[in-house]
Amino acid sequence: MNLGNRLEIVAPYDNAVELDQDTRLPVHRFKYSFVDQWNIMGHAKALEGDNTLKAGAYFLIIPYLITGTFELLRSTKRNRSEAIHAHWSIPNGLIGLIVSKIRRIPYIVSLHGSDIFVSKKNYLFGAINKMVLKNAKAITACSQELYGYSQANGGSGRTHLIAWGADPNIYIPVSDKRILREQAGVPKDGLIISALGRLVPKKGFNVLIEAFAKADTTKNTYLLIGGSGPQDTTLRRLAENLGVTDRVIFPGPIAWRDTPNFLNIGDIFVLPSIRDPHGNMDGLPTVLLEAMSCGQACIASDIGGVHLVVKHTKNGLLVRESSVEDLIVALNKLIKDRKLCSELGRAARRSIMDTFNWDNVSVKIREILN
8 A cells, every 4th residue: 555655664774574575665774783793773673582682782772873873864864754663762762852853853663572671670770761752753563462562661542453464465375385385394195284484482482382292193193393493402492392393394594585475374273472480471373363354263362452453262372471271272172173273274364354454554553654
């Protein structure tokens, strides 16, 4: 959808990310370190297990803020920008605040989760975050928790609860999964349960593996967990200890452009997110919406903003976070009732087509900017 606005993206450099050729928008990436491997202030790379800031990241904060600010100043001058939309209040919201003061244009901030988690753990970050929220013309939050935090910390009366979306023209259901499974090197026959995300505690993959091991599965039922992260060895060892290592497959990291195919490989998609021991949790993982758009029957933890998009037994199944027992019941239900799988998958796809898509989100953001 073209709403008639001219947009440019300013984002940190990351040598492992190759997203820019997939967008029709101009993207300007800024380097804040001469060493490629030290450009880690993005895509959750600055966090250790998604719960603590890596020691080296503290030395990169000032270079990041300086180079990011100069790049945004150049972009806003070049385009005579009328507004700034910052994603993550820390650190990008601060850059938005600085440039908005210099250019005398408003900015809005979208909260995603880890930015608020980090702010709660560090007094200085918390003070900066409150300043960012207080000066923003508007804030968007993708969960009630983030909405409540914003309301209580400077964003009162200017915070909007907005669920994210997926692109139904990219994430399209595939009826014949055999070719995709063959290309991915997974069994062509049988039932495949899939999950996708960073292998970190808050994703709850340990809960999923334990539930899979205890559910009413057969030798032709497989669990496919895509992604990479610090818990890789731990999760593999858990599968081995539970005796399901031959049916739990770890294909490694999945490139963004390959996610539509990956999400179409399985029959059931599971989002087992939890609040990790440090208190960090997801806001509203986009991968859930993308799986729904692919027509997957989805099981998801009732955490963060998940219940904004998944209506229990209507377009998916909700389970209590961290509950192995709930997840076993939900898995057994879908494993035994393939008709229900199909019905939930079709309903999930309709939810994305009708409501939770980026066109609708863009209209809401544009209304806020106007």
